[in-house]
Amino acid sequence: MEPPQVDELFEDDAAPSLFTDEIAPERRRGRGAARNPAVRYDRLTTGRTDDGWDREDDAPPVRTEVIRDASRSIIARNTSPDLPFDRSVNPYRGCEHGCIYCFARPSHAQLGLSPGLDFETRLVVKPRAAALLETALRRPGYRPAPLAIGTNTDAYQPIDREHGIMRELLEVLWAYRHPLFITTKGAHLTRDIDLLGRMGRAGLLQVAISLTTLDTRLSRAMEPRAAAPPRRLRLMRALAQAGVPVQVNTSPIIPALNDHEIERLIAAAAEAGASKVSYSVLRLPQEVSGLFQDWLAREYPDRAARVMGKVRELHGGRDYDPQWGKRMRGEGVYAQLISRRVRAAAARHGLDRALPALRCDLFRAPPRAGDQLALPL
Known part of the structure; x- marks a missing residue:
């Protein structure tokens, strides 16, 4: 299937990526990420070359850029047997x-943007998300089921402080008394x-907080x-x-990097309420594998081979098994x-019961204003 064209999705222009090589x-x-791997749908790639005119120390820092989305729907559906929900909303x-x-x-490649630095610096905002959600909930055939937010990208990421879309979504969902599950580290x-x-308190919400480590240096x-x-x-x-x-999501568990913290993470979360x-092991689909291995070689070169060896052991000898x-x-x-280990620690701290x-x-x-109200019987 051909990827969607950027100009079909965005109100603003989205220039091509310029950082395919490692950035200082x-x-x-x-x-x-330290670079932008080429978009897998593109037939051509770009790279930098020294022409003697520009100096690296003259280049400005990579800034966050916000692109406005012009989509006409907001609820995404899935039929994955691995997921406990069939619908989600991603405001960003x-x-x-x-x-x-x-x-x-890798989902950024569908927009013609790189899964590397673009993914964290060229962000797409959906300013009409709340209005689109209300339209979907008012359709005559809509049947409620738990809606998930934050399962792809975090709705409470820093730009939400300025745009406030998450608050608008919550107001719509509360007005409709619609059940919601949020995953965040924001x-x-x-x-x-x-x-x-x-x-x-109304039984309409559960929140999962992602807690990957208690080591501030590793987290940063x-x-x-x-x-x-x-x-x-x-x-x-x-x-x-x-x-x-509240649910603690100890994901991803990364062998030889944070797996030794499993029991401590669960104990700390239990003490916090x-x-x-829940948990999942490290997943490295498509471009994530190269980006993660680049990062691992920079930050933890002494254990990079051991980490990847254990990751491949988890996934049948491959970087990732998508089954x-x-x-x-x-x-x-x-x-x-x-x-x-997870089951034992969860049982020890009383976190093994279903919510x-x-x-x-x-x-x-x-x-709404002008609606015909029901008459009392």
């Missing part, structure tokens, strides 16, 4: 958190704690613009105190060991 550290400070494409391991990076979730608390290296681990634990505590069921734990039933948890002896199902019976379309 001072130009990409606070970014996860790309993610400024810059997590080097992010499995969503610090400014506390901005919406009033609304999140109301939804949680592989998730450069995400909230630090102590801040994420405070998010869990604030949500639990507001009446929101989490009620359930349903295997892609999230891996296979083999090492995958079984991880599973047993109550989100309520769908409260769903209703609120009346």
Whole structure:
């Protein structure tokens, strides 16, 4: 299938990527990727060459650029047996958190943008997301089921402070009493704690906070613009105190990098108020593999070979196995060991119980000005 054309998706022009070679550290400070791999749909690639005129130290830092999306629908559907939901909303494409391991990076290639630096610096915002969602919820044939936000890219990433789309979505979902599941590691979730608390106490909301490590140095290296681990634990505590069921998502588990922290992560989350734990092992689809291995060689050269050896052991000798039933948890002896450790730690801290199902019976379309109201019987 041909990829969508950028001018069909965006209101603004999106210039081609210019950073296929590695970018100097001072130009990409606070970014996860060091370069932009070529877009796999393109027949031509670009590269830099020294013509004697430009100097690297004269080049400006790589800045975040926001592109406006002109899509006419907002709910994405899926039939994956690996996922506990069949619909999701992504108010942003790309993610400024810059997590080097992010499995969503390859989706940027569908926009003609690179999964590398473009993914974390050339972000797509959907300003009409709330209006499009309300239109979808009002359709006569719509049937409610839990809606997921943050399963591809984080809706509470830094640019949401300016655009505020997540708050607008929450207001629509609360007005319709629609069930919602959020996954995030974004610090400014506390901005919406009033609304999140109301939804949680009504049985309409669950939130998963991603907690990959308690090591601030490791977190800053592989998730450069995400909230630090102590801040994420405070998010869990604030949500639990507001009446929101909280799940800790210890993903991805990366062999020889953060796998030794499994028990400590679960213990810290339990102390912060989490009620359930979930996890997945490192996934390296398409361009993510090269980007992650570049990062690993820069940041942890002493253990790079060991990390990748264990990753391949989890995925049948490959960097990644996309098969349903295997892609999230891996296979083999090492995958079984991880599973047993997670289950044992979860049971020890009372995080092995299922959360109550989100309520769908409260769903209703609120009346609009001029609507005919029902007469009392």
